């Protein structure tokens with residue numbers, strides 16, 4: 001069966017975008033694929049992380065995975081730094097990928113800002129580590145948000161170039177065809193992009209400085225209601241069909257969030273709310289968000305009370321991940337010509 005890999009960085013509190021764009025989509029894949037879900041702590045440190053926060057957020061993501069419905073028996077759940085093969089393969093990929101490819105990455109440009117002189121070398125090489133995460137397990141489906149599309153394309157480019165550069169050795173080592181899979185559709189299912197509540201042109205992010213722009217998975221009911229109430233919108237009523245949202249980024253975002261949480265289409269939501277103002281829609285959205293998020297937050301809190309339970313899950317997952325990763329690396333080392 002196909003393998004699924006995805007990960008989240010312990011770089012801040014989890015938010016609605018992480019849930020709708022990633023975590024929620026992980027759950028049903030457990031029944032159709034071999035699923036591997038990672039807490040990518042090595043990615044997190046590409047920008048400065050306070051070590052105590054890094055730990056706390058690592059536990060938080062593991063707790064969210066479980067609270068959202070991931071089963072540690074069905075899925076492999078672990079943190080990246082416990083499987084050192086991720087670092088090993090990413091180094092080899094650093095030597096396969098080209099500077100020019102990395103320079104074109106919009107996430108790097110966004111995160112580095114105007115002055116890239118003073119960001120870490122790791123931030124620049126980020127996509128190469130991400131390619132290693134995915135290809136170490138020869139994964140072909142990668143459920144990530146829309147913002148990761150460019151990185152997935154780069155993963156394909158790295159797989160192709162490795163397969164090409166080492167074509168002879170791959171064959172000589174007894175592998176038939178390509179060594180790494182180069183799938184055309186790496187995203188699994190439609191990816192959702194949740195925007196900032198304060199600026200419809202920006203995605204909701206863990207690292208956003210403005211707290212009112214982000215709904216966190218562990219926010220309480222009052223805070224969720226307050227943030228939705230204060231969300232930026234235009235003054236117009238809601239349209240009665242999706243086409244009417246064109247050019248209204250903030251409205252589109254809130255309706256999209258409602259539809260995703262309610263498991264309905266945007267048109268279905270607008271059939272109900274079309275013609276209504278924000279004074280009606282926002283309280284309805286707040287109520288729905290609380291209904292969906294509060295039980296999960298409660299369960300996350302329960303799991304966070306017992307760190308040893310989470311540590312055991314991560315250690316067990318790391319062992320199972322490592323068995324697959326080590327098999328890939330033995331072949332890669334031989335292909336590259338490393339003597340053992």
Ligand code: ATP
Nearest residue numbers: 009011017021022144145193194203204205206207
């Ligand atoms: P950071 O600001 O530190 O980059 P982040 O919120 O972007 O944090 P990541 O750990 O980079 O979170 O991403 C984890 C997963 O969540 C990825 O699959 C990513 O595509 C998805 N994701 C992040 N933000 C959003 C969003 N606003 N809408 C939908 N999916 C998102």
Ligand code: MG
Nearest residue numbers: 009147205206
């Ligand atoms: Mg991100």
